[in-house]
Amino acid sequence: MNGEIQIQKAYESILGHDFEKAIEWFEKAIAAEPNNAAYHYKLSITFARSNKLLNAIEHASKALELEKENEVYRYHLQVLHARELVEKAHKQLSVESEHAERAIFLLKEAITLDPLALEAYLILSEAFAFRKDYARAYQTVMEAVRLDPNHELAKQHAVLYRQKMKYKV
Incomplete structure (x- = not known):
């Protein structure tokens, strides 16, 4: 069984602005095809848009692990790590400026x-x-x-x- 139907449902949920439901559908697609890097990447993007940065990094890392040479996945993970550093710096400045x-x-x-x-x-x-x-x-x-x-x-x-x-x- 592949996850294409679940991916389609995830995109339908995104178009309906239901990102939580999209996440559920992406997770179901990954359950069907756990080694599909593209599914992890797509889930990562949805987590990032939902401000769930740690989950986004986890799935971006998995996508890159599955396809080590994919420059799109590598860049996406870099951008997520940059966001993580910005958040840490912002917290640091607000606590002890x-x-x-x-x-x-x-x-x-x-x-x-x-x-x-x-x-x-x-x-x-x-x-x-x-x-x-x-x-x-x-x-x-x-x-x-x-x-x-x-x-x-x-x-x-x-x-x-x-x-x-x-x-x-």
């Missing part, structure tokens, strides 16, 4: 894994600003603006950091 060094390290690693991680640039710029390193905060937030020229928060922070650099606050 006076020790921003660890968060900065995590955010730089996240950007290495996913150079398009806009949130990582925004949080990294905030970490630099907290240390009153407004030049680096400005430089970092401008990377976010380059990624998304219409991102209002990034543009506002760029103006703020530029003013603080000018007046050396």
Whole structure:
């Protein structure tokens, strides 16, 4: 028995915006074909969209384990690991922002894994600003603006950091 019918049902659930049901259908497809890397990958995407990052990483890892040379699976897993690092850094900054060094390290690693991680640039710029390193905060937030020229928060922070650099606050 293969899992194609379950995959079809999962996609129908996604189109109906029922991601929990989609997850159930993907899991049934995997039960039918546990070594089908594509099914693990698809489930990983659905978990990621549902903000279930650890589950997403687990299935992305399984997909890559099953198809070690698949660059799409490898990149997807990198992006998920980047999101995980951003979340850890964000928590670290909100708990003990006076020790921003660890968060900065995590955010730089996240950007290495996913150079398009806009949130990582925004949080990294905030970490630099907290240390009153407004030049680096400005430089970092401008990377976010380059990624998304219409991102209002990034543009506002760029103006703020530029003013603080000018007046050396």
